[in-house]
Amino acid sequence: MPNRTPLYDEHVKLNGTIVDFAGWELPVQYTRLIEEHEATRERAGLFDICHMGEFDVSGPGAFDFLQSALSRDLSPLKPGRCMYSTMLNERGGCVDDLFVYMKDPENFMLVVNAANIKKDFDWLVSAAQERGVSLSDRSADTAKLDLQGPQSATIMRSLCSADLPSRFGFISADVAGVETLVSRTGYTGEDGFELYCESSRAVALWRAIIETGSPLGLLPCGLGARDTLRLEAAYSLYGHELSDDISPVEAGLRFAVSAAKDYTGSDVIKKQLADGAPRQSVAFALVERGVPRDGCEVLSGGSPAGRVTSGTFSPTLKKGIGLALLNSPAASIGGSVSVIIRNRPYAAEIVARPFIAYRGGSK
Amino acid sequence: MNAPDELKYSKDHEWVKAEGGIAAVGITDFAQHQLTDVVFVELPEVGASAEAGKPIAAVESVKAVSDVYAPVSGEVIEVNDALRDAPELINTDPYGEGWIFKLKMSDPSAADALMNAEQYKEHAASESH
Structure with a gap:
């Protein structure tokens, strides 16, 4: 049901x-x-x-707990401010991406993806053992x-x-x-x-x-x-651009990871930040009419280079656009690739992300 | 539901206008409404052979792709090139300017076995939730 x-x-x-x-x-x-x-x-x-999930995280140890559990440096947070972050497994893969709201220095709200509510809550509970933190799932x-x-x-x-x-x-x-x-x-x-x-x-x-x-x-x-x-807007969607097997560095979310603190997965992330990640998420646009879809193969110079993670027809740009996870050597802006749609190659160009820049002001 | 009496219909929501052994084929008003905004049509090649019940073209909306099945067997003799730049014709005029391809039917009477408008309306109604 x-x-x-x-x-x-x-x-x-x-x-x-x-x-x-x-x-x-x-x-x-x-x-x-x-x-x-x-x-x-x-x-x-x-x-x-x-459908999205909301957790309350509270207690004297709440901030330190989140700082050790999440990939982003949360020290800029103040009461009344929120930040985007990821939470990672030991391999640097993404357990989920989420927003962290600081209500006051001991009370936080996390907003997580619907499909991951149980996985995230269990992960946080296991990470929170004996940290002076109380967790509650407020989603329902x-x-x-x-x-x-x-x-x-x-x-x-x-x-x-x-x-x-x-x-x-x-x-x-x-x-x-x-x-x-x-x-x-x-x-x-x-x-x-x-x-x-x-x-x-x-x-x-x-x-x-x-x-x-x-x-x-x-x-x-x-x-x-x-x-x-x-x-x-080239925002990631969990299960597409991010998964248990894709790191936020690969997904193009360097702003959401810290090289300066230790957290679950940080060994892998720091290595990827220093040496580069094997794969890179890129934005691409078809240069002929067509609609790329999740799962389509991408070729670079005729060789397999990766797959489309999300694709659609852009109502604003009136062309096929998407995000693809490619082997890093193929992932340079301006590069030409082919996207295989129903066994036929469609010419595409790797472009700067996002397709449409944020249009709101800061006020 | 708009389904003109002079056309024949397949269970996969294609319409057929058969005249002198030639079948013009498109998708029905019901089908275009279910698909919503059509943004791309993958046309068959002229000369391709079409087998009844097998995919021969594809219609893409923003959200999803839908195969177009050959309602009868035959050879593709013409495709609607206007759809390359104006795929939305399938939404605005599904039974007219939104036609997709024409077949020279292997059996000129094959279309007779398809549904008439009355039967198709019942079929489509049973598929809409």
């Missing part, structure tokens, strides 16, 4: 096309994927992300709604009287009568907010945002648009 988010009935009412995603019944689109994508780039989009009681796009801040200002946080900041605030953690973050490459509230209040928050946002052109958006938006 698949899981349903607290917003399931809203999706059905909005005529969403429901699919199974990581064991959750979620809408892949409501009207048309491209319309929803464009609404988010040009105006605003609202996404049900309730916590709803997450993403409001993204250039009109997001305008919509939030009419629903929330508090000063909005700056990028990678968060506040607790009353949003349309719902007690909400308002985070200035997202997964689209646009300005926007990730909103966390009690599951029982999710419908009220969802409806208030739709009512306020619709006159400004907001559309509810499905997982289809979420994927094309994140891929244009």
